[in-house]
Amino acid sequence: MQTGENEQALRKIIDFTRLISITILVIHFYLCCYPAFKELNLTHKIADHVLLPLSKMAIFKTVLIAKLIALLLLVVSLIGSKGKRDEKIRTKTVVTYCFTGLLLYFISTMFLSLPFTIITVAAVYIGTTSFGYLLFMTGGGLLFRILKLKMGDDIFNKENETFPQEERLLENEYSINLPAKYQLKGKERYSWINIINPFRGTLVGGSPGAGKSYFVIRHIITQHIKKGFSMLIYDFKYDDLSKIAYNALREHGGRSFYVINFEKIMHRSNPLEPDTMQDITDAIESARTIMLGLNREWIKKQGDFFVESPINFVTALIWFLKKYEGGKYCTLPHVIELSLVDYKDLFAALSEEPEIEVLINPFISAWKNEAYEQLEGQIASAKISLARLSSPQLYYVLSGNDFSLDINNPDNPKVVCLANNPQKSQIYGAVLSLYVNRINKLVNRKNQQKCSLIFDEFPTIYFNGIDNLIATARSNKVAVTLAVQDYSQLKKDYGREQAEVIMNIVGNIICGQVTGDTAKQLSERFGKINQQKESVSINSSDTSISRSNQLDYAIPASKIAGLSSGEFVGMVADDPTNKIDLKMFHNQIQNNHETISAEEGAYREIPSIRDISPKEILLKYQGIKADIKVLIEEIVHDH
Template structure:
């Protein structure tokens, strides 16, 4: 405890120490310059006797010994000096004074080597030595005035915003483990980002160029294939991720109990694309499957409808498309139940179309409003209900899409233990709206098929997820028990809200257990900062007034990673949280690390990749022939069904004729 008496006693001790230093230096001057003092008549018998006694102690036995002893007492005196703080004082100035003073203090003996009169030499020696002494005294006093604080050394508060992170490698048969390095109190340490439970889903956020694919998503693909996962990859920029998946499959397909097959969907390169029917009748078990498929495709082609679900002119086209899908599912045991056949049947004239649909009793409730409007001659209402669906679906009526969607080379049950698959589906940034709608249909059908018991563990990887209109929430919520790991790549939460609506976007963001976030800003950065939480940080405050300077230190809870820090993350630098397991607890779930990629090894690996295989030789004539065959199939169905109904008296009443 500091009191006035203690401070006064300390000052007296320091003053005494400084006086001893000066006294020893004066004795040294008296001995070295004794001849000059004698010439100045400043000696006496008494002082000589006292000096003789001092000499006997050995204090003045050498030239430098008393100078060093005086310097030592001066240093002791300076250690305890408490000068008034001055924010203008710097270490550079203080050290300069000390070094120059020490140099002058020790080099003053050179004066005695110059041939001068005894009086002049003595005067110069004492003056130079005294100057060096005073410079050191001034430098030491300056040191005591320097404000010792951390405010100017860490202006961005980086050291205080560091926290301990997981340094253990925690691996299991489902995990994805990323080596990383992080900073703790100014020191770089090695750590691991352990996604040991991706069945609780992983969301990867980051603006373009932040490193989502290169630092995280590619490792999810490679490590999961290496551990025997079935896999679905949505590759927004085909074939970037598809090539990684294919080459990893080539390298590790032997680790599976049943060797999986590799398939890809690529609408831009038909020679490297497999054919698959998303409306496969074997997987469409009841009318609800048709409803989901119709909703997915129409909402994918009309993104603004997502926020208007429930409106009459949104639900009517969905019901109309559902009826057509279910009709083709039931007709001839689903032989013509493909999306191209659905599109072509929609274009039929109303007499024929409504007649065919009315033969299926299960869809009566769906088509009755349309037939009633048609019979009442409510043309505006009918066109408002149907035309939007017909016009929308016509966007994907291209021979290339027809070719891919009308085949059935594989089914979407990728996690079938007897027939595991690795499926890559590619989009094209220039054709997002068209391809995205079709791929959304694929993914929705796939999610419904794979989310079942007793299936193989599987991994779903969605790059640029908002470009799809996929209801991923049920899979994230219930897929954990069925060993479905989901990875979503998103640029920003606002992008998700734009395409899915605020409510659905918030649900997706909040139910995901694992989170890795690169550079994002705005509300997303604030939300992520809040999720990571707060840590105890030291704070300093500096107060300077005329009489005193005070520095106060305190501790308080502050954001571990502020939103401003998230907005300034470098490529490859991520913050986030990991989820753990009951049998493997992780105390340090939060991370703020730079993921360590072996760039040279990855470049060598990428250079060795082989391109996706060519599935078949194909030309424009084959594609065009398939397109014409689908149109002919629909004409044949209409003609055969109309003929059958007209020739059967019991069914002829179903034929709809609207007179002009």
């Protein structure tokens, strides 16, 4: 028991043991060097009477045994001794003291056979042995006062924040599997990031240069193409991802490949294809997508009069063209041109369609009551926004019909790449948002082929209903991958509420270096693990160390903010048929750089599909303008 009396008793035993050790050594000196003591008149009858008979004992029969017994008792006394621990004591110092002491202690026996006087031999022997004994005692005392602190070795708490991760390769017909390495208690181990259920949504985060495309997205594309997925790729920096998809498809085949590119025209497709628009709600969705894509600040103001009015106006234009003569003019370029028609002729034309009467009634009422300022406020924002899309190349691509947008149709599966350009991202992004919106409507149906939607730099497009797609498309085998740089970027472009929904609804998260709120959110999402904490209390007489286990963040926000390129943290989702206990990870994804470099060196460029002259593009542009003039003239003429 830790009581004062017991400690005093222990100290007395230790002191007594050490005294016996010294006594044995002194008796050994007296017996061994007796002739020298006698010559110096340092002997006594009583001492001789007591000590000389001891020479017959086994302990003192040989020099070595006597010295070993004395040393053993000294070691016992040192083991039980207590002293103030000191972290400044170095192991090297202790070893030097102990080794030198033992060397002198035992080598001194050789001095007994030196050819000197007995007094000189005795003096050298006793002096050397005693000095060795004292050195060893000093070193031994220091040995049991060394303070070894873990906190000194691991200043960044790296070992404490390591945890077991999934080391099995769990693969199925839908999975994405990324090989990785991680640290566990100072040892490097191999692991796998197994996204066995990509249909629960995957969020890939990381600041520029974190390695999102190189370490994660390229593997999602190649593995899903290999497993027979149809695919939509939003390629923000064309043709970074499109080239990977094209070359993977060349190897595995089975699907058609299409590219929507407004700069280098490849394929043409009409996102307002009348056959795919079942009712007016499809027109409303398309109008909302295109208007909010062109005016991103409106996303946070949905419901306002001057936001909803332009959307209703564009809805009326789309639905009118869908109904007019079987939808032969139902394209976005025709919608843009129709919006520029004079109010008198425009309202006369729109009044012909009863289904949009409710939508256009406020505009006609304002026009009839000569509230022109209100009318301009309602419609001008739509006209100004749409006018930004008035470009011959956009008109040419949007008015054609090389392929349908049902990319996961089992009879004709497709890989479609939507090409953007960072320098013109706002204009192109709005139109590409319309493609995404229409494809979203068509892919989320039963009995279709498994499909993968991959969005690089997701905040640069407006995807209305992304949360609904992730939540409901799981049963229809639609896997959604969103790549974002930061949560704040998502908040800026989608608004706080929508950004929070997107962050919280995805099941799989793979995140590289991020800072601020994103890092805090992720750290809290990953939760806490048991970590060993060590504290030291030093006072003038003693040093006490206490160790305890505490729950602390497995991956702190500061660690997420300091991740290297290719180093990712995250969490995966499982499914009922394939349980994963170790869902969380913090590792370095292993890319075979030489293999990837060789693959990229063998890549073929995406071939040019059509050789179109600027004159043909201009003719199409002028033809669309002429179509609207003819349409208005026919309706006005009928009146």
